[in-house]
Structure formats: structure tokens, C-alpha cells
Ligand SMILES: CC(=O)[C@@H](O)[C@H](O)COP(=O)(O)O
């Protein structure tokens with residue numbers, strides 16, 4: 001199981017004072033030296049954390065692969081064609097949101113999503129769609145040509161303890177459905193060292209993208225140790241399957 005380290009919130013800390021530190025580029029290099037299988041970052045339209053310069057610098061510096069998250073806008077599409085990351089993950093964005101709230105609504109904008117998928121595929125970029133654990137959305141993702149999805153685990157992560165199993169069941173069923181279609185299934189959002197194990201135990205999920213809780217842990221433990229503990233939790237969970 002692969003771990004994508006999302007470094008958005010290293011940039012949040014940097015931007016708090018407008019300094020050059022902590023450097024997202026340094027964080028990306030440290031993360032991949034200490035176990036990150038890929039580096040995920042979200043260039044938001046409002047640039048509240050990751051900036052355009054970070055994207056280009058990280059693309060040129062890392063040895064693993066870049067998973068660039070972006071909204072479906074012409075500006076972001078043009079930028080992605082310039083950067084040419086290994087992966088683009090199309091995510092919904094609302095200016096007023098604190099963080100990503102829901103999954104991309106593929107079902108109700110299939111022509112638009114198909115255009116972004118086709119354009120990025122033509123440029124040699126693999127495309128994943130960040131969607132809710134919903135069979136109709138997964139089928140729509142397949143129908144528009146996407147062969148990779150990232151299941152939004154936010155409803156699982158935010159669920160009250162007595163609802164968590166129900167949310168986990170939804171994600172497990174969604175992963176099974178997508179896998180049967182031949183899709184690559186990733187997952188992410190709101191995952192922590194405390195809640196990651198059940199998600200890691202879903203056999204069809206091959207990659208987890210984790211950011212906020214990892215960077216938070218890194219404040220106390222340092223990034224290498226935070227990554228080590230997260231990977232250990234993922235592998236321990238897998239070994240108990
Ligand atoms: C799509 C997703 O769940 C995250 O990767 C996203 O980047 C969250 O946005 P913030 O990093 O701005 O919280």
C-alpha cells in the first residue's frame with residue numbers, strides 16, 4: 001500500500017508569516033527520503049497554501065512522483081499541462097470551504113469531466129477523480145474515461161464513533177465496485193494514525209493520501225517519525241487482514 005504525503009500545510013505554516021520557511025520543497029524531499037511513495041499537493045485557486053512556484057520547484061526536485069490536486073478550471077488545466085505531473089487528481093473547490101467538503105460531482109457534469117480527463121491523458125498525465133464512496137459516481141467516473149479514483153474518506157473520518165462502521169462499509173463496498181470495473185482505487189482526507197487502520201484493511205485500496213494529520217504530528221515528532229508511524233500503522237493493519 002502506497003503513502004502519498006500531502007504537504008499543503010507545510011505551506012500553511014510558511015504563509016502564516018510570509019517567510020521562506022518551513023519550505024514545502026524541503027518537506028517533500030524529506031518525506032520521500034523517509035518513506036513517502038509520492039508527494040501530493042493541492043494548488044488551490046485561492047493559493048491559500050501551495051503557490052505556483054512550489055509546484056514547479058517540487059516537480060523538479062522530487063525523485064518519486066507528484067500527485068497534483070486541482071479544481072476543474074481552464075487556469076488549472078493550463079498549469080497542469082505546463083507542470084506535467086505524473087498524476088492529477090481533480091477535486092471540487094469552494095472558496096469559502098475550510099477544506100475539501102465533498103467529492104467531485106462527476107455524475108452531473110460528465111462532458112466537462114471527460115474533457116479534463118481526455119486532455120490530461122493526451123498530455124501523458126494519469127488522472128484520478130476525488131469522489132464520494134458512491135456507486136453512481138464511480139460508474140460515471142469510469143464512463144468519462146477515468147481509470148483511477150480517490151475515495152473521499154472525510155465522512156468516515158468525521159463520523160461519530162457509532163456511525164464510523166457504517167461509513168467504513170460504504171467505502172469498502174465502493175472500493176470493491178470500482179475494482180471490479182478495473183479501476184485503481186486510492187483513498188484520502190481526514191485520515192489519522194488513530195483511524196487509518198480500517199481503511200488500510202480494504203484490500204482494493206492501493207494508495208492513501210494523507211496530509212493534515214501527518215503535518216500536525218510532525219510538529220511534535222518530526223516529519224520522518226510521523227511518516228514512519230503512519231506507514232507502520234498501515235502495514236500492521238494490512239498484515240492483520
Ligand atoms: C482533496 C483533499 O481531501 C485534500 O487533499 C485537499 O488538499 C484538502 O484541502 P486542504 O489541503 O486545503 O485542506
Ligand SMILES: NCC(=O)COP(=O)(O)O
Pocket residue numbers: 006040150187188189190191209210211212213
Ligand atoms: N486527497 C487527500 C489528501 O491529499 C490529504 O487530505 P488530508 O489528510 O490533508 O485531509
